[in-house]
Amino acid sequence: MKVITGNELLSGAVVYFYGKDRWGMDLQQAQIFEDKAPEVDELLAAAAKKDKVVSLEAIPVEKHDNQLVQTNRLREQIRANGPTVGTYGRQHLSEADYVSL
């Protein structure tokens, strides 16, 4: 399983693709794709063309208890939760925690 992620242009904040041009900070709301889903590449290309989310990537995720979506690399866990040191949390999007692009 995969989700699409990147950094929002203005804030640099980590965002996930929620579907239908919506992007937000919550991994739980990310649209989940099968590993070989052909639309992933198309969506990445479309997002790259819009160019409002950068450093685009499709990353592997796992689902636990049919509920919680988890990334399996530490790098992605840190992107999803902020640095493991300090109390800074994550970067926030400029307005609400999601954007329509």
Added chain:
Amino acid sequence: MYRYDEFDAAFVRERTEQFSDQVKRRVAGELTEDQFRPLRLMNGLYLQLHAYMLRVAVPYGTLNSRQMHKLAHIARTYDRGYGHFTTRQNIQYNWPKLQDVPKILEELAEVEMHAIQTSGNCIRNVTTDQFAGAAHDEIIDPRPVAEIIRQWSSLHPEFSFLPRKFKIAITGAQQDRAAVKFHDIGLMANEKDGQVGWRVFVGGGLGRTPMVAKEINDFVPHEDLLAYLEAILRVYNLHGRRDNKYKARIKILVHETGIEQIREEVEAEFAQLKDGVLTLPQDELDRISTYFAAPPFAADADDVLDAEQHALENAQYAKFLKRNLFKHRQPGYTSITISLKSVGEVPGDASDAQMDAIAELAREFSFDELRVSHEQNLVLPHVKKSDVRAIYERLVEIGLAEGNAGLISDIIACPGLDYCALANARSIPIAQDIAKRFADRENEFGELKVKISGCINACGHHHVGHIGILGVEKKGTELYQITVGGDATEQAAVGNILGRGVTGDEVPDALEKLLNVYMDQRENADEPFLDAFRRLGEAPFKEALYG
């Protein structure tokens, strides 16, 4: 301290205006990310894991109080109330927003600062000894020459698209505190026939292929230095590899071509350039030197510390006096290292309030001067010995009175996987764990430099740590490779990898084993860890770690 002339002020202003316009065009969609990325990098703006990161130049690590107050103000206003001082004697902000960056650059320009040449394949900001102009062992103050190199290299059109980044470090002292042999070019002051000039080293570097620089010339006089540097850069620009970014640094060129041939080519180029426009007239050197004239030291400053009594009463203060003072060239004065390595904190981080307080200390006690060291600490270079106690107490108030300079908890650590998009593993928590584990015993271990990088790029200088720690990723988990015996000083050495990596939790235990070998086998308490390692070789350390 150097003051911008009209030319400097104009080009920094122009660059800020240009970038402001580029940001506007990017936000409006007139520039694509591919077009914008190189432009933002030329202005020190990276995109990291969580946010943008802005790297601000502190040329040769020198700041005044106004500049430090400005850095604090930027941290407070546009970031999250802190900044990260780095081994490149720079400061990085981890959370700026793209639209705010032009404003930040404008604010920096107000105090003669910028983010130019902090990224990209150009000549980066020159670094030097944090005690320059203050150290007792100095042959010459390197800052005037460092400033001249800054002027020569800033936006140098011929060298703006080199095969790869290019770093120059310079020291005027006998003891190298600027790691010059691990830079693309390293300069060390040298005296010959009563004249002072420069020993030139070339082809040092860390990263994937660590190399100790080789001496290319043992004496270049001041007036020829720029022509000589330009000759080296030309040879590099011509022959440096552009086909493979891992082989593009000058260290690879020197290694593959051989220093003799490089020297010949540099000499040939130098012969053309010598006595031309790059010749540095003595009156220009003198003019720049006046900016760095010694401050008005009090001739009758008391040369004894009033410390003994206080130190007896306060072990922390005693430790501070022992570790954080550095011998000054002027009787009655000392330099003070302000450690940004309080145990359990993030190495190199300072809050806005701490920066403001330090700026005030510089203004009140150190002729308005501050330095950033490559060991990620700050320095008050010119302090009266009779003021040390008062400064210490002020540092206690802001939580920066740790007396650990050069000890095991004074760790260089790169941002690692907590921030860095290139990282394989975290560095900061490892540094914190080591500091916590050994802080109460660190005096016994004496001088011990631990350096940690979160990937092979080696921003945390792990190759030259007495104990170096390199984060790698294996099957999705962090592992740490341990090296021993690195040395960043004039006796430059790259550490030996001892064996397979250990997990993050195991790192403090692994260090404990290495330290046990040292404590058991050192000749006496005066033999530092590094000397003991050189005498004993790696075998006992390897044995202790892996059985």
